[in-house]
Amino acid sequence: MPTLTQKEHVVIVDAYSGGRYLIPAFQALGYPVVHVQSGSVGPFSRDNEVAAARADIHLVNDGDVSALVETLRAASTRIVLAGSEGGVLLADQLADSLDLPFRNHAELSMARRDKFDMQDQLRQAGVASIKQARVTDAEELDAWLTSHEAYPVVVKPLLSAATESVFVCHSQAEAHKALDVIIGSTDLFGNRNDAAVCQEFLVGVEYVINGMACQGRYSFTDAWQSDKVDNHGFHVYDTQYLFCEEDPGFTEIVEYVGDACRALGLVNGPFHAEVMLTDRGPVLIEVGARIAGGADPYVVESCLGHSQVRWLVQASLNPVAFTQARELLPPVPRSQRAAYVYLIAKTEGRVREADLSKFLSVGGVMHISYQYAPGDRQMITKDAITAAGVVLLTAETQEELNGRVRQVREIEASMYEAIIDRESV
8 A cells, every 4th residue: 555754764874783673763753764785794784684674665885875875864864873883973974964853972982993093083072082003904013013012912904893803912023913814904894904003901890881871971881890701712602691780880980981981972872881990990991872782672671671772762762751761760789680691603514303392491581592593504703693592581580590691601501512513624
């Protein structure tokens, strides 16, 4: 049945990973959604197919941003948001060109994306930052390593995400090897890596802080303490535990994240920050001007009574009402503890059919995913993209949660033993 509409449209650029929740969230309130594919979809081809089918309009950026702006202007665009890290720069450019009120400072757009520029902007603003250098070759790398005089160091691409090609290096030789891997390679989003950033290695406890900026004020939806382990030389996520307001360090960390976002011109929209609590206080590792990638709104809603997706819809559609509501309502008390347990593949091999039902024998398990189908080759986990899967679980106390995490790890080990054919590698 044909229809016509003069409604304002919501634009989502690259509604991948956690961004896949945004299209139906706005459509549920009656807003037609335009999905913009910014460029190469890389490992997000399935997410892109779903977004294209679900959106009211699907557009592909062919490089003519001026034409894209005019198309969106004709559609009476109300909001432009990045659905994932690769869409941040284009979303900023579109929102600024359309002169939309709910947007971030355009002049600092690259500082919200480029890992070197990000730390440099924090330093200039007087916000705690990481010692670093932007390097393009071994000579520049050696010059910084000599002046830094401390190991380990971190070498990583400027524009990637999901811990892709992030190397913790304990020697000059390891740093050289990491740089050789990065320079000339292509990241998740199709960007060629012509440079890398070399940074000091922060010692402390790592946290993920998710929240919402609205008219320069900051609200925090959920926070997680991240634990990582070494897997064949790669620093990969092990578990993330829900970090709550009553936990030590919470106030100090979230206040710092607000200062960091403000320094980066992130004043409207979601943020996903990674922070290390060090001996000198919180220090930003990096922040994404978009919602959390691997987060499941269900577990946050069930534990805290809200989610980043819900708050983004409210804040972007009615900033004044959202800000007033956040000031009037007291914080929602925590009702449960929760954890993400990332499945870590330590070996490669051909996959037989996986039975995930054993994980359901563990109390509090909400969701289990394993990314490989029968016949696939399971790869060694090197980063967030190559994690073999994830288990979400809850418990009433931290002690109970720790016990359930141990049970999950035992089941994981037995699952790999049963389904991985190492001889077929």
